[in-house]
Amino acid sequence: MNKLTVKEEDGTNYSRLGGRALTSKIIHDEVPATCHPLGAHNKLIFATGLLTGSGASSADRYSVGAKSPLTGGIKEANAGGITGLTLGKLGIKALVFENIRDDFKIIHLSKDGVQFADATPILGKDLSETATWLRDSYGKHVAVWLIGVSGEQKMNLAAIAGQDKDGEPTRFNGRGGLGAVAGSKGIKAIVIDASGVEKNRPKDKERFRQALKQYHSWLMETPGTAKVLPELGTAALVETTNALGALPTRNFSIGSMEDYKNITGETLRKTIMERGGEGTPTHACMPGCIIRCSNVYVNKAGKKVTGPIEYENIGLLGSNLDISDLDDIAELNRLCNEYGIDTIETGGALGVLMAQNVISFGDAKAAIEALHEVKKGSPLGRIIGSGADIIGKIYGEPHVPTVKGQTMPAYDPRAVKGLGVTYATSPMGADHTAGQTVRVQINHHAPEGQVNVSKNAQTVNTIWDHLGMCMFSSGAVQNRWDILADLVSGYSGEPFTGDDMLKIANETLKLEHTFNRRAGFTKAQDKLPDYFYEEENKASKTVFDVPANELETIGVTRNDL
């Protein structure tokens, strides 16, 4: 077994990079693109955003990056909660994990340094139990990252979990199997203790204060961030996408669901409110967040079941499986959280199994039982754990809603074509957070203009990922990035402009495409599965018809690489 060594490095060279800009830079520079994602040459990087810990609303996110075992390309997944924030408090910009090992460790970070402990006591347990054990062992004040039974088994849909402000391990770096990379490196949990450390304060207080005031006022003025998201959460989208014919239903075969009223944001809110008890339709994952899009879902007795139930979870674990009972969706959601698996990839996986009649569409009981197999690591559990794309290969099913091996989030690309462009061309594979276009004012059914819309969204999302900001603030900020630059300048004391942010975002995308190109990606992978071009989505009455030569202008074949 490899010796455990810790090396501290000066981050000065990276002072202008945070979040995804930093993880992608390190991966591009240091990871051989063709290496095995679960082998010794891959690196796993946790990096705080430039604004993480600044006190700005919705800006405490952090990124995790690596070469992905799911896509085979570069990957970044970010999340909120308090763990990134706590890492930043220690003055640590990034954690970089190298090499692999066979046993599992708990890594403890504090102002006194790093310590390693045997993780055996928490192996095989559910995430909530593990998080409780860690807080019982290390103190209620620590923040944790951890992987679940899926990450221990190096499954493609394994996520990394951080904790929210209430200590729940429910904030996920969900996509791309980064939990499997953590598993390959023997990282079961990272415990961060920031006690005895001074709070980071803005270097240029006045500048920061001014910018913050402006930024927060926008968040509080804009209907999306001030009212819709706090009241209905992301589930507000169900009405929108169902009307567009973009709500994935029955393994992305159609874009609307007869029973969709059962799973809307309104119904979700009403259910939680009526049941009372521990439930709340409005919950912040990060302290001081104005948007508070999260929620806590409860059973009929008012006892907490899971949280948050988000739009993507409803779309993938609900309509995509022809399941329209919120209690069933909540139980699937809970199991995903307990096992540390990505809800989107899990819904994609179950959808393909349903298309193959291994489980029946709409059979929530069977879907729940199937998820239990993930924990057991039985053959069926391993199959689910490998993700939708591989399940398609195992069962010979051509209807598999993936790009670069990754399941599409809950927007049928025939009905939100800008997202189809993002799925096809993003270095991240099918990922709405890499270039969300559903809120753009455009005819989502028309092919025209979607490449520009996606290109812009991909850049904006990269800026947000760089700063550690939640993408939900982008509707309020729009393209007034200078305020964000002022926040960064005020916080860091270093000059920073909106143009700098744009430049770094574009440079980041370029590094990511370059990595993927080295890893073997070509325009042949910058496409959707055949059936989205050929089989009409009967709800939207459209196929995906953005021309291939337009896609080539922004994907891995773009001219400036």
Add this chain to the structure above:
Amino acid sequence: MNKLTVKEEDGTNYSRLGGRALTSKIIHDEVPATCHPLGAHNKLIFATGLLTGSGASSADRYSVGAKSPLTGGIKEANAGGITGLTLGKLGIKALVFENIRDDFKIIHLSKDGVQFADATPILGKDLSETATWLRDSYGKHVAVWLIGVSGEQKMNLAAIAGQDKDGEPTRFNGRGGLGAVAGSKGIKAIVIDASGVEKNRPKDKERFRQALKQYHSWLMETPGTAKVLPELGTAALVETTNALGALPTRNFSIGSMEDYKNITGETLRKTIMERGGEGTPTHACMPGCIIRCSNVYVNKAGKKVTGPIEYENIGLLGSNLDISDLDDIAELNRLCNEYGIDTIETGGALGVLMAQNVISFGDAKAAIEALHEVKKGSPLGRIIGSGADIIGKIYGEPHVPTVKGQTMPAYDPRAVKGLGVTYATSPMGADHTAGQTVRVQINHHAPEGQVNVSKNAQTVNTIWDHLGMCMFSSGAVQNRWDILADLVSGYSGEPFTGDDMLKIANETLKLEHTFNRRAGFTKAQDKLPDYFYEEENKASKTVFDVPANELETIGVTRNDL
């Protein structure tokens, strides 16, 4: 369900192309490279070699080609037996299957045309039972192609079976999952009835006779084809590769086996001879074959178990699994044949499952039980059916001996480096028949010269695949291709030179690489898995160290594409 239509096309434009040269030409010209291998746009092509049916020894092979669901690239797999020969008797140069369907048909070809029948009565049955049913239904004189339960389930390791001269369905187009492509197109069996058809005779009898005499005399003079292969079969190689440290053992972790004496060609022959009964160590799959490398293996009572037991099967189902009892290997071999699955891919799959302790190394009973799951289509059966590469992804195992998704045949590329070059650079993925170098006089452990050796072997194998010739004749013919050209000229009556053959072979390789490049392959896929470069094979004391820049001169990045 799609209507069944039959279209007859004039083959004049393709008169100089046969076997692999023809299948690859059609795939290159007509199949969209990024299409789903099991979707409507893929084509499945059966093509006879230019010498098939001519009466030349070991020259009745035929090729099957398609885009492979296993590799995602172009694929050709050829086999002997009598079915290709019988197709040629009907004057049919190639069968091209388009589109997909959900039900299964039996396709009957005779001089009176094509007929389709419902295949329901033979679904789910073992191959030997199916072949018997077909001969009982259509007459003992017909020749058949068929797929097994694996092809019905569209598994990646599904093969297509033809029959040998005794009517046994044991000649396999094994590699690349072509049986799954047949399954996707609803082809359960093709029955060919050549009764009432005149035998094809050489157009230039004298020229053909002269060349044939020369060619046959070489086969009868050369120790390999005259003595070693007829006596010991391909299993003669066990001694050679074990001594080289190239015999894959315990999931390609080392290249020699302690008990290798139990599985040598000598032991195989001795066992068959001693047991007597229905067994024979020397058997021809094609009528008139001088080499007769096949065999029939029997149990202690002299009853037939399976046949043939070949070197690759011993290496992959034996040493690679740490199994050294010929009766166990024979039973695994038998199950592969009955279920219509590729023995190499199956051995690779079981090897990775053993590396993951899903089954224990050396546990033949468990391996046999696991194979039964393939027929059942249980989750474990589906996992095995997906092939070694995907199993690596399902279990997070980096030690997976595949290139372009396909399991290496029974030569550790650290110890036979020319084959390592072939594995890395052939358009076919890891495939010894695409460029066999083990019999070349070279230091197989040294990196020097291997690229040239492989390049030459890749060309020669392509020539052989074009003509429908068995690669085992190449040792006798060496580079005296003019005799082969004379055979072709004599048989077809058209001018044909050795240079023509060379040119067509090189053009075929070029088309194949071009297809793969369009399908998304780059030099990133022209490599072996990391561990062959980094972890020493303790038997050969070598790693694979042929420089990457040398590989680039002959793979998908070669300059002339």
